[in-house]
Amino acid sequence: MRLITLAAAGLLLVPAAASAQSMNAEQFHRRATALQKKGAMAIFSRGEIKTLMNEGKAAGERARAQRLAAVKAGGKLRYCPPPGPGSMNSDEFIKRLGAIPQAQRARIDMTEATNRILAGKYPCKA
Numbered sequence: 001m002r003l004i005t006l007a008a009a010g011l012l013l014v015p016a017a018a019s020a021q022s023m024n025a026e027q028f029h030r031r032a033t034a035l036q037k038k039g040a041m042a043i044f045s046r047g048e049i050k051t052l053m054n055e056g057k058a059a060g061e062r063a064r065a066q067r068l069a070a071v072k073a074g075g076k077l078r079y080c081p082p083p084g085p086g087s088m089n090s091d092e093f094i095k096r097l098g099a100i101p102q103a104q105r106a107r108i109d110m111t112e113a114t115n116r117i118l119a120g121k122y123p124c125k126a
Contacts, residue, residue: 059110
């Protein structure tokens, strides 16, 4: 199952329309992990897949907007993606999300989690 593709500017793209964020990072992680555990049977969970995809897209768009605003303001960037397209599949995204301690995931939204994930994958050089 391909859930997330990362574009050059760090925008997480998925085919479904963006929606407002409705869950924290821990809720997203639990739901995505449960879906992964279904393996091939996940195909029958289209509603859950769509919900998670929409949540991921909204978080990616907000993280990208925050980064572009920081660039425009000359502020400090949290992540610095390389030029050209990059990618992150759902397995890598969930693994990186899982690396954020559970107590922190419970207190942050998916935009903050996405910023942290992208900062880990694309750190800015000092």
